[in-house]
Amino acid sequence: MAGDTQDQAIAGLAEQRLGSDPATIRQAGWLNEAWGRLDRMIEGGRLPHGLLLHGRLGAPMTALLETLARRLICHAPDQGWPCGQCPACRQAEQGSFPDVQRLADDAEHRDIPVDAIRGLIDGAFLTRYGRMRLVLIERIERLNRASGNALLKLLEEPPDSMQFLCTVEQVDRLLPTIRSRLQRLRLREPRPEEQARWWQQTAGCDSERAEMLAFIDDPTLVDGNQPTFDWQAVTEAWVSLAEERGTPLAPLAPWLATPRPVLARWLLRLWPAVARRQAGLGEEALPGALEAPIARLAAAHTAEHWLAVQTRLIRFAREAGHPLHPELSIEQLALDLVDPRLPRRLDPAG
Known part of the structure; x- marks a missing residue:
């Protein structure tokens, strides 16, 4: 029974697969603007070790997070985008790239338990496979006091070449000690017609369904292009x-x-x-x-x-x-x- 509880507590670390389709960013004007800023940070060597993407969470934000992660581990970026062909890109697509740890959101927006952070810390100091170790934390405001304090120690003294990529929607719920150690990038709020157009282009759905998906606007309420x-x-x-x-x-x-x-x-x-x-x-x-x-x-x-x-x-x-x-x-x-x-x-x- 204890083993089942532990497995559930660190379940967020199980999903490591990173998708990447540059078209999903290009077709979302509000994300394309943010991508340009991120690309300039990377090219100028100014990307902070702890980055907080602040904006409306949904399928477009997930696409931005995953494409950014792929861009950072890619061996041969193509005009600022992940190439999709190098060994790191192929492994990330398959979910077998060993230097990615991801605390994914879940349908109930449950708190991130302290055991999940301990599992992340245990893997943080293992020998790296590539040039960078990535930690992805979705909806980081889910940290409770115990898990937040545990993560704080890692944020203050991270291993060499460790990069934190986090998303947040309700930044006022994020622990102040965590917020102060992350550099926030505020994304522009999308207009409903932009979101609807994005769903039409990326999911191939009709305008009526696209309008509904844009209104629902919650990744845990949508599976593919269907409400759950x-x-x-x-x-x-x-x-x-x-x-x-x-x-x-x-x-x-x-x-x-x-x-x-x-x-x-x-x-x-x-x-x-x-x-x-x-x-x-x-x-x-x-x-x-x-x-x-x-x-x-x-x-x-x-x-x-x-x-x-x-x-x-x-x-x-x-x-x-x-x-x-x-x-x-x-x-x-x-x-x-x-x-x-x-x-x-x-x-x-x-």
């Missing part, structure tokens, strides 16, 4: 709750069939669009398929209600990874969204 959950059923269940069609618990089947962390992130993705529509503020561009559900949700409640709903959604997101009472927590969420003033059954005082 039934967003239509999940959204319609919320509409049914808001419009009080039937009993509060009647439409919950789609929610019960969806992993709670996924459900939480999708409802929190919808909430700003609903709140803006209800308040009459400037609306973000919405996929056509979401126009009617968002309008119906906005019309169902007052602005005061929607402000209270956000608090309940955030609490649900924080509790979503807890293994206890999954059905009860979904039922509680439904009651919260119908009337946020109701006492919570899961609270000790409820």
Whole structure:
């Protein structure tokens, strides 16, 4: 049993494969600008040993991270891009390049455990295969205090030629001691039409699906060019709750069939669009398929209600990874969204 726990704790180190398709960067204008800055840093010998890529996380950001890593280990870069042909590029593509350690994000955005950092440290001082050892940490704000303190020691005294490449979306959640030892590169925020066009070009999907993928905008909610959950059923269940069609618990089947962390992130993705529509503020561009559900949700409640709903959604997101009472927590969420003033059954005082 202890062995299983340890395997799960360091599972983030298992995925070492690095893809690279320069076209995915060139076709994303907001990333192409960042790539130009990174290339100038590399050519000028000014790339810091700890780099923090700060911006919206998603498939384009992953493409940037992996292409940058490939560029650094490539033996014969082609006009600033990884060649794809040298031994290092071929090994990285196959996932067999030994000087890459990666702490990948997961679907539940779980904390990076201290055991994963200890495993990284254990491998940091082994004999290098190539000219550089790469450490990739995705969504580095997932570090907790214990794992952050463990990583801090390695950041302060890294082995020769060790390069840290990290991504972050919520930089305010990153431990200040870690943030101060990384040089941040802020990426421009992409426009919805840019993201939709990128999905069309890279995934070959139609404009309707591309608009939805751009709106979802979460790599853990998308597998390839398909959402990993039934967003239509999940959204319609919320509409049914808001419009009080039937009993509060009647439409919950789609929610019960969806992993709670996924459900939480999708409802929190919808909430700003609903709140803006209800308040009459400037609306973000919405996929056509979401126009009617968002309008119906906005019309169902007052602005005061929607402000209270956000608090309940955030609490649900924080509790979503807890293994206890999954059905009860979904039922509680439904009651919260119908009337946020109701006492919570899961609270000790409820």
